[in-house]
Each structure stands twice: as C-alpha cells, then as structure tokens.
Amino acid sequence: MSTSFELRETDGAARRGKLSTAHGMINTPAFMPVGTAGTVKGMHPDSVALTGAQIILGNTYHLMLRPGAERVAELGGLHRFMNWPGPILTDSGGFQVMSLAGLRTINEEGVVFKSHIDGSKHQLTPERAMDIQRLLDATITMVLDECTPFPATEQEAEDSMMRSMRWAERCKQAFVQRPGYGLFGIVQGSVYPKLRQRSVTSLATIGFDGYAVGGLAVGEGQPAMFEVLEATVPHLPKDRPRYLMGVGRPDDIVGAVRRGIDMFDCVMPTRSGRTGQAFIRGGTLNIRNAVHAASDRPLDETCRCPACRGYSRGYLHHLFKANEMLGPMLLTWHNLQHYQDLMAELRQGIEAGRFEEVARRWEAPATEAEDPG
Amino acid sequence: MSTSFELRETDGAARRGKLSTAHGMINTPAFMPVGTAGTVKGMHPDSVALTGAQIILGNTYHLMLRPGAERVAELGGLHRFMNWPGPILTDSGGFQVMSLAGLRTINEEGVVFKSHIDGSKHQLTPERAMDIQRLLDATITMVLDECTPFPATEQEAEDSMMRSMRWAERCKQAFVQRPGYGLFGIVQGSVYPKLRQRSVTSLATIGFDGYAVGGLAVGEGQPAMFEVLEATVPHLPKDRPRYLMGVGRPDDIVGAVRRGIDMFDCVMPTRSGRTGQAFIRGGTLNIRNAVHAASDRPLDETCRCPACRGYSRGYLHHLFKANEMLGPMLLTWHNLQHYQDLMAELRQGIEAGRFEEVARRWEAPATEAEDPG
Numbered sequence: 001m002s003t004s005f006e007l008r009e010t011d012g013a014a015r016r017g018k019l020s021t022a023h024g025m026i027n028t029p030a031f032m033p034v035g036t037a038g039t040v041k042g043m044h045p046d047s048v049a050l051t052g053a054q055i056i057l058g059n060t061y062h063l064m065l066r067p068g069a070e071r072v073a074e075l076g077g078l079h080r081f082m083n084w085p086g087p088i089l090t091d092s093g094g095f096q097v098m099s100l101a102g103l104r105t106i107n108e109e110g111v112v113f114k115s116h117i118d119g120s121k122h123q124l125t126p127e128r129a130m131d132i133q134r135l136l137d138a139t140i141t142m143v144l145d146e147c148t149p150f151p152a153t154e155q156e157a158e159d160s161m162m163r164s165m166r167w168a169e170r171c172k173q174a175f176v177q178r179p180g181y182g183l184f185g186i187v188q189g190s191v192y193p194k195l196r197q198r199s200v201t202s203l204a205t206i207g208f209d210g211y212a213v214g215g216l217a218v219g220e221g222q223p224a225m226f227e228v229l230e231a232t233v234p235h236l237p238k239d240r241p242r243y244l245m246g247v248g249r250p251d252d253i254v255g256a257v258r259r260g261i262d263m264f265d266c267v268m269p270t271r272s273g274r275t276g277q278a279f280i281r282g283g284t285l286n287i288r289n290a291v292h293a294a295s296d297r298p299l300d301e302t303c304r305c306p307a308c309r310g311y312s313r314g315y316l317h318h319l320f321k322a323n324e325m326l327g328p329m330l331l332t333w334h335n336l337q338h339y340q341d342l343m344a345e346l347r348q349g350i351e352a353g354r355f356e357e358v359a360r361r362w363e364a365p366a367t368e369a370e371d372p373g
Numbered sequence: 374m375s376t377s378f379e380l381r382e383t384d385g386a387a388r389r390g391k392l393s394t395a396h397g398m399i400n401t402p403a404f405m406p407v408g409t410a411g412t413v414k415g416m417h418p419d420s421v422a423l424t425g426a427q428i429i430l431g432n433t434y435h436l437m438l439r440p441g442a443e444r445v446a447e448l449g450g451l452h453r454f455m456n457w458p459g460p461i462l463t464d465s466g467g468f469q470v471m472s473l474a475g476l477r478t479i480n481e482e483g484v485v486f487k488s489h490i491d492g493s494k495h496q497l498t499p500e501r502a503m504d505i506q507r508l509l510d511a512t513i514t515m516v517l518d519e520c521t522p523f524p525a526t527e528q529e530a531e532d533s534m535m536r537s538m539r540w541a542e543r544c545k546q547a548f549v550q551r552p553g554y555g556l557f558g559i560v561q562g563s564v565y566p567k568l569r570q571r572s573v574t575s576l577a578t579i580g581f582d583g584y585a586v587g588g589l590a591v592g593e594g595q596p597a598m599f600e601v602l603e604a605t606v607p608h609l610p611k612d613r614p615r616y617l618m619g620v621g622r623p624d625d626i627v628g629a630v631r632r633g634i635d636m637f638d639c640v641m642p643t644r645s646g647r648t649g650q651a652f653i654r655g656g657t658l659n660i661r662n663a664v665h666a667a668s669d670r671p672l673d674e675t676c677r678c679p680a681c682r683g684y685s686r687g688y689l690h691h692l693f694k695a696n697e698m699l700g701p702m703l704l705t706w707h708n709l710q711h712y713q714d715l716m717a718e719l720r721q722g723i724e725a726g727r728f729e730e731v732a733r734r735w736e737a738p739a740t741e742a743e744d745p746g
Contacts, residue, residue, distance in 0.1 A: 039692060039699045044679065067666065067691045075669055075687045083683040293440065296448055306417065310456040314448045318440045319412060325698060326412045 002209045003140065003182030005241045011355040013233070013260040016347055019210075019241050021139045022180025023079065023087040024054065028241060028262040029346050031253065031339045032057040032089060034270060037066065038082045041270055042325075042332045045084045051305070051333070052340035055087040055139070057265045060132055061096030064122070065115045069135035077137030089184075089265070090138035091245070092129045092171075095147045095214075106146065108163065126170035134176055142212065143171035145186040150218040157190035164188045165202040172206050182209030184243060190215060191224055193231035200235045211236045212243040213261070217252070226255050233260040250279065250342050251363045257346050258359060269335035274328040276320045279338040281361075287331065292317040305337035306330065375582045376513065376555030378614050384728040386606070386633040389720055392583075392614050394512045395553025396452065396460040397427060401614060401635040402719050404626065404712045405430045405462060407643060410439065411455045414643055415698075415705045418457045424678070424706070425713035428460040428512070430638045433505055434469030437495065438488045442508035450510030462557075462638070463511035464618070465502045465544075468520045468587075479519065481536065499543035507549055515585065516544035518559040523591040530563035537561045538575040545579050555582030557616060563588060564597055566604035573608045584609045585616040586634070590625070599628050606633040623652065623715050624736045630719050631732060642708035647701040649693045652711040654734075660704065665690040678710035679703065 009016040017028040033040045033048055036059045040048050048056065058078055063069060075081045078088055094111070097104060101113035101122075110125030129144035145164040148157050168185050175183045185203035189195030203211060213232055216225045229244070236242050243263035244256050253264055269279065276288040280300040285292075287299070295313035303309075307316065307330035319327030342362055349358030382389035390401040406413045406421055409432045413421050421429065431451055436442060448454045451461055467484070470477060474486035474495075483498030497505075502517035518537040521530050541558050548556045558576035562568030576584060586605055589598045602617070609615055616636035617629050626637055642652065649661040653673040658665075660672070668686035676682075680689065680703035692700030715735055722731030 037691075037695045037697060038688070039697050042698045042702075044699070044702070045683075046679075062695075066695055067687070071667065071687070074667060075685055081685070081688050081691075083688075294444065294447060306419075310418075312448055312454070314440070314444070315411070315454050315456075318410075318454075322410045322435075322439055324410060324412045325415045325701065326417070328698065329415075329417070329702070 001179050002177060003180060005210070005239060007239065009351050011350045011353050012258065014257050014346070014350050014355045015260060015262055016350040017241065017262055019262075020180070021087045021182065022178070023085065023139045026054045026087055027347055029253075029257045029343055029350075030055060030263050031343045032263065032265040033336050033339075034059070034265055034267045035082065035084070035088075036267075037062045038072070038078065040332075040336075042274065042329045043270075043336070045082060047333060048084070048336065049086065051336045052344060053336065055089060056084060058088050058090045058136065058138070059096055060090050060093035060129065060136070061100065063090075063136060064093060064124075064132050065117055065120075069132040073135040073137070077135075079137060087139040088137075089140035089243075090133045090136055090142065092142040092144040093124050093132070094129075094144050095246075097124060098147060098149075108166075110144070110167075126167040127174040130171055130174040130176070139180070140182045140184055140210065141175060142184050143168045143186055143208075145188060145214055147218070148188050148190050148215045150190065150215070150220050152190045154190075154192050154195070157188075157192055157195055161188040161190075161195050161199050165199060168203060168208075169206055172208070184208055184210040184212050186212040186214040186245070187232055187236075188215050189232075191220055191228055193228070196228060196232040197235055200232060204237055208240065210241040210243060210263075212245050214245050216244065217246045217248055222252060222255070225252070226259065229256060229259040229261065236260075250339070253339075253342065254346065254359045254362050258355070269339045270332050273332035273335040276327070276331060278331050279335050287313060287316045287327075288320045289317075299331075299334055300338070303334060303337055303341070305334045307334040374552050375550060376553060378583070378612060380612065382724050384723045384726050385631065387630050387719070387723050387728045388633060388635055389723040390614065390635055392635075393553070394460045394555065395551070396458065396512045399427045399460060400720055402626075402630045402716055402723075403428060403636050404716045405636065405638040406709050406712075407432070407638055407640045408455065408457070408461075409640075410435045411445070411451065413705075413709075415647065415702045416643075416709070418455060420706060421457070421709065422459065424710045425717060426709065428462060429457060431461050431463045431509065431511070432469055433463050433466035433502065433509070434473065436463075436509060437466060437497075437505050438490055438493075442505040446508040446510070450508075452510060460512040461510075462513035462616075463506045463509055463515065465515045465517040466497050466505070467502070467517050468619075470497060471520055471522075481539075483517070483540075499540040500547040503544055503547040503549070512553070513555045513557055513583065514548060515557050516541045516559055516581075518561060518587055520591070521561050521563050521588045523563065523588070523593055525563045527563075527565050527568070530561075530565055530568055534561040534563075534568050534572050538572060541576060541581075542579055545581070557581055557583040557585050557614075559585040559587040559618070560605055560609075561588050562605075564593055564601055566601070569601060569605040570608055573605060577610055581613065583614040583616060583636075585618050587618050589617065590619045590621055595625060595628070598625070599632065602629060602632040602634065609633075623712070626712075626715065627719065627732045627735050631728070642712045643705050646705035646708040649700070649704060651704055652708050660686065660689045660700075661693045662690075672704075672707055673711070676707060676710060676714070678707045680707040
C-alpha cells in the first residue's frame with residue numbers, strides 16, 4: 001500500500017483532501033516549506049511544525065552533494081538526520097542541476113554535471129534519482145524529469161516532454177514500493193495544451209501516487225500559468241493529489257487551488273523572510289524600510305506567530321539593520337505562518353462551500369504594498 | 374527599596390544567594406548570557422529562558438548607537454523591545470568604547486568617541502551613562518568606569534582607578550533610584566592588591582547595590598586573576614552581590630565562585646557556538662572537525678538541550694559545513710545550556726556543602742579536548 005489520498009470536499013474545482021503516508025497525514029490543499037539542505041533555513045523543526053506545516057520538501061541535488069545520500073542513510077535517513085519525523089517530499093534534483101550545477105551534459109541516459117560546491121563530477125539518471133531518494137528515506141519521491149526551459153518552441157517542448165515521459169517510466173520501474181511511501185509523476189509540455197494533455201495521458205498510463213505539474217513559474221507569468229493549469233488539471237486522475245511545483249505567491253496559490261491543485265512548495269516565504277520582506281494581510285512590506293524604525297505596531301495584527309505576538313516593527317527593523325540572526329529567524333517564522341494560515345483558511349473555505357469568499361480575502365495585489373508604519 | 378540580596382548558604386568562600394529585582398528573582402551564582410544589541414544572538418528569548426537563565430546582559434555602547442537609547446525608551450524599554458520580561462543588567466559602555474570605538478578622547482568629564490558603525494561623534498559621561506541606562510530601563514545599572522588597560526604601571530593603575538572612583542561618585546548622584554532597580558559599582562586597580570583594596574573602600578563608602586570586579590580577563594591570565602580576587606573579594610560587603618565582569622571559561626567561573634563571586638557574564642558560549650565550538654563535559658570540541666562527519670552520537674550525552682536531544686554530531690557538522698543558520702542556533706543553545714547547567718550544579722553543590730566535589734567535575738583543562746567522534 002503506497003500513500004493514499006482521500007478527496008473529502010470540493011467547491012467548484014477546489015479540493016479538500018487528506019493524504020495519508022508512512023510519516024503522517026497531510027491536509028490538502030497544503031504548502032510545503034522548503035528545507036533545501038536538510039534544514040528549513042533559520043527554523044527549529046518544531047517551530048516549523050508549530051506553524052501548522054505537515055510536510056516539508058528536501059532538495060535531492062543539495063543533499064546528494066553534501067553530505068551525500070549514503071551519509072544521510074548511515075545517519076538514519078533524512079527524518080532522523082534533520083529531526084523532522086513528519087512526511088518529507090524530495091524533488092528529483094533535475095531542476096537544480098539545470099539551475100545551479102556547472103557543465104551539464106544531458107542525454108537519454110541522464111545528466112552529467114559538476115557540483116557547484118566543489119566542482120566534483122556527478123551523474124543523475126532516473127535509476128540513480130530513485131536510489132538517492134530511497135537512501136534519503138523520502139516519504140514522497142519525485143520522478144527525474146527535464147524542466148523544459150522557457151520559452152521553448154513546440155518541437156523543443158515536445159522532445160523534452162517525451163524524454164521526461166521515458167524517464168518517468170524508468171523511474172516507475174526502479175522505484176522500490178514501501179507501505180505509506182509514494183512516487184509522483186511530473187507533467188511537462190511547456191505552455192502547449194496538447195503537449196500537456198499527452199504528458200498527462202502518458203503518466204496516467206504508467207500510474208503514479210500523485211501528479212505534479214512542472215515547468216511552470218519559470219517566467220511565463222501568472223495568466224499563462226493559470227491557462228496551463230486549466231488545460232492540464234481537469235485531465236489528471238481525480239483520486240490522486242496534484243502538486244504545482246515551485247509555486248508561489250499567495251495569489252498564485254489561491255488561483256491554483258481554484259483550478260484543482262492540492263500541494264505547493266516555494267522558497268518565497270523563507271527566502272523573503274531572510275532579506276526582510278514580510279507577507280502580511282493585504283500585501284508585503286520590507287521591514288528594513290526606515291518608516292518602520294519607530295513603529296510599535298506588530299508586523300501583522302491578525303497573526304499569532306511569535307514575531308507578531310512578541311515584537312514591534314521597530315524592533316524587527318533594528319534586528320535587520322544590526323544584521324542580527326534573530327531578524328531572519330523571526331521573519332521566516334512569520335512568513336511560514338502566513339502561508340500556513342492561508343492554506344488553513346482555503347481548506348476551511350472549501351469545507352464550508354465558501355472558497356471564493358476566502359479567496360477574495362487573500363488575492364491581494366502581488367506588488368509591494370508598503371503601508372505607512 | 375532597590376534590588377535586595379539574600380545570602381542563603383555558604384561553603385567555604387562560595388556563596389548561594391538570591392537577588393530580588395523589579396523584573397524577577399535571580400539565583401546566584403548566576404551566569405548572564407550576553408544580548409549585546411538587544412538580542413542574544415541566534416536565540417529566541419523564550420529559548421534563553423528555557424536554558425535556565427534568569428538575567429541577561431545588554432551592551433549600552435551598542436544600544437546607544439543603534440537604535441539609540443531614546444528609541445528603545447519610545448518602544449517601551451529594553452524588556453519590551455526585545456521581549457525579555459526578566460531582569461537585564463546593562464554595562465556602562467565604557468569597556469566597549471575603549472575596545473570598539475574610534476578616535477577616543479578621555480578626560481575628567483568623560484569620553485568622546487566616534488561610532489564604529491557610522492563614524493558619528495558621541496559623548497559618554499557618568500551622568501549620560503546613568504541617563505542612557507535609565508532610558509533602556511536596565512534592572513541593574515553599572516557605573517561608568519575606565520577599564521584600566523593591561524599591563525599598567527602601578528602609577529597608571531592608580532590614576533585610572535582614582536578617576537573611576539570619582540566617576541562612581543558622580544554615577545551614584547545621577548542615578549534615579551526606583552523600587553527593585555539597582556546600581557553596581559566597579560572595583561578597579563589592575564593587578565595591585567593595595568589599589569584594589571582602596572577601590573573597594575571608596576565604593577563601599579559611596580554605597581552600591583552590588584559590586585563588580587572589573588579590569589580582569591584582559592590578558593593577565595587565570596592565576597593573576599584569581600590572585601586579584603583573593604586580594605579583593607574578602608573586603609567587599611558581604612550583604613551585596615559580587616559580579617566578575619566578562620568571565621569566562623567554565624573553570625574560570627568555578628575558581629571565581631570558590632573565591633566568593635556571585636555573578637558572571639561572557640560572550641564565550643554564544644560566540645563560540647556561532648563558530649562551531651561546543652562546550653561539553655570534559656572540554657570542548659569543534660564540530661567542523663571532519664571526525665564528526667559520520668558520528669551519530671549527540672554532542673553531549675548528559676545534556677538535555679534541543680541540540681543534544683534532537684541531533685547527531687554528523688548533522689551538526691553538516692549544518693556548519695553548509696553554512697546553515699541552524700548550526701549556530703543549535704550550538705549557541707547548547708553552550709548556553711552547558712553554562713546554566715554548570716551554575717545550577719554549583720548552586721546545588723553549595724547548598725549541599727559539597728562545592729568542591731562539584732567543582733572538580735567541572736574544572737576540565739581549558740584546552741581543546743577533542744575526542745574521537
């Protein structure tokens with residue numbers, strides 16, 4: 001028995017579900033904080049859980065290079081290694097190889113690349129990607145795919161997608177099934193609806209425990225992304241979770257849930273938090289802005305995270321000006337809480353048949369909405 | 374009524390006491406974690422409290438420059454600003470002016486200096502030091518003194534000490550007494566017993582709520598430091614707490630408690646933690662050392678801190694190698710726990726009349742005692 005998904009409620013295309021795994025249950029729609037190198041940067045893992053996160057994401061590329069998949073396995077697997085007993089989804093490493101590694105050579109067998117850390121040479125094939133994620137003890141394993149660059153001609157997108165489908169088949173063959181563990185396929189096809197639909201058909205024929213939509217949030221813009229979702233998601237098996245990779249801002253997430261997506265991951269809340277950008281109701285603010293220096297208001301009056309309950313904007317501003325670690329620690333916590341609050345409200349909205357009412361509250365403009373002090 | 378000190382037990386010269394303040398009670402001997410710029414670096418304040426710390430130290434020099442004492446006052450004082458409701462002792466800024474600031478001019482009036490942050494010009498006088506610490510809302514205020522450089526001739530040490538005594542008198546005049554708040558004097562006199570004793574007499578005549586021994590841990594070495602304590606502490610009023618400023622390693626603390634000191638502060642546990650050095654029973658280890666990469670042992674089997682309960686040395690090593698914030702966060706927590714465990718055991722030892730037995734357990738060599746894996 002792999003992971004199992006129960007679809008509990010729908011409201012339009014929006015879905016309220018429950019994903020059961022070997023390491024615990026995940027309420028969907030769900031946002032997965034990113035723990036790239038075996039840590040959600042600046043957060044104790046029990047703090048991550050306190051925000052309401054039930055699953056986190058790990059990056060195969062980073063972990064295979066440092067400390068190495070075999071080392072993680074020796075030290076008890078990623079859950080024990082990083083002290084996160086809950087579910088972990090690992091990506092396949094393909095995306096990061098293309099964006100971070102040096103001297104990449106990609107062919108039918110797989111991809112050869114040089115580490116961005118020490119220049120050492122590595123190979124990633126569908127079989128090795130499965131092997132690494134098994135060594136990491138990933139609850140949910142992702143197939144190795146090629147994230148088609150954007151823009152791509154229809155022919156380029158087709159060639160790339162077809163290779164990803166052949167790799168998906170090899171991943172399915174190599175994946176070692178264990179109770180409560182799952183393997184997700186990844187839909188490619190760039191912005192071409194027919195390619196996306198062919199990709200869905202290929203993957204559904206192979207059969208996966210969940211389906212990701214990949215190759216988005218790579219510069220195509222929100223309207224194009226939503227169009228791709230509308231051309232793709234309705235064709236996906238209804239009884240499996242759907243995961244939109246690498247997305248996004250709160251309004252991206254709302255729009256994708258509206259179109260039937262169940263799972264998300266993005267570095268935005270953590271990365272923004274480290275640089276002083278906070279997500280608040282109605283927009284974002286940059287705490288480094290001088291307007292906050294004398295403010296005794298909390299970051300967000302409606303938020304129950306430690307940053308908002310314990311500190312003034314003036315203090316948080318001071319921490320960033322003084323380059324104190326606690327600044328990134330507190331803003332990361334707040335942003336993760338903000339994202340989890342978003343997901344909790346979306347789930348409640350779907351349950352109550354009032355998804356659109358909740359959605360409107362969160363679809364703030366995606367621009368910097370700096371408010372005075 | 375200022376702060377009040379109750380001496381509960383003694384074992385030899387070692388003292389077990391209780392210091393009552395406007396912001397809470399402090400069991401002595403006590404170690405104060407250093408929160409230089411309004412934060413104990415890398416620690417949430419509730420985590421600092423979880424280690425057992427009952428009082429922290431703030432640095433007047435850093436806070437007067439950024440964000441400024443008036444700003445801290447506007448934002449509710451240092452307790453509210455940094456979300457630490459417990460007692461806070463602030464130093465007077467004199468020591469940091471001499472070690473960090475540029476272009477210092479010291480005369481009878483006070484000291485003029487340039488900020489190491491932005492080059493702006495500032496003055497610190499005994500009166501301004503009292504004013505700043507009142508604006509910060511320090512539970513315990515320290516007099517402005519001149520930390521006599523080491524080495525100093527007896528004449529230099531005398532001139533410097535005498536000026537500090539005149540400043541101490543001005544501080545006492547300027548200090549605004551409030552219930553549960555205290556003002557501590559600082560004994561100077563370098564390594565010269567007679568000067569130390571004259572300094573004690575001067576301060577006791579003025580009358581303070583506590584007495585610090587300053588001008589030590591500046592390069593004189595542990596034997597000379599202990600000699601100064603032996604020539605100084607017995608002359609201090611018995612009914613007031615004694616504070617050894619800027620000290621030290623665990624064995625320094627044990628030796629000073631043996632000689633009658635009640636309070637300590639030092640950046641060592643926090644600063645070492647950030648660079649990967651951990652204090653463990655029997656010595657220290659550097660977690661960056663390759664010997665730890667594959668170790669599944671905890672940092673210290675006897676420690677109950679999150680770093681020791683939740684993680685292997687192999688994981689902590691990985692965090693430091695990958696420059697992940699969680700590495701400094703966890704090692705700082707551990708080192709602060711180690712120091713608080715030391716203080717708790719010393720207090721228990723004094724209560725039980727077995728101080729020397731406890732002391733021996735903690736007087737490990739002060740050198741790097743790296744153990745294999």
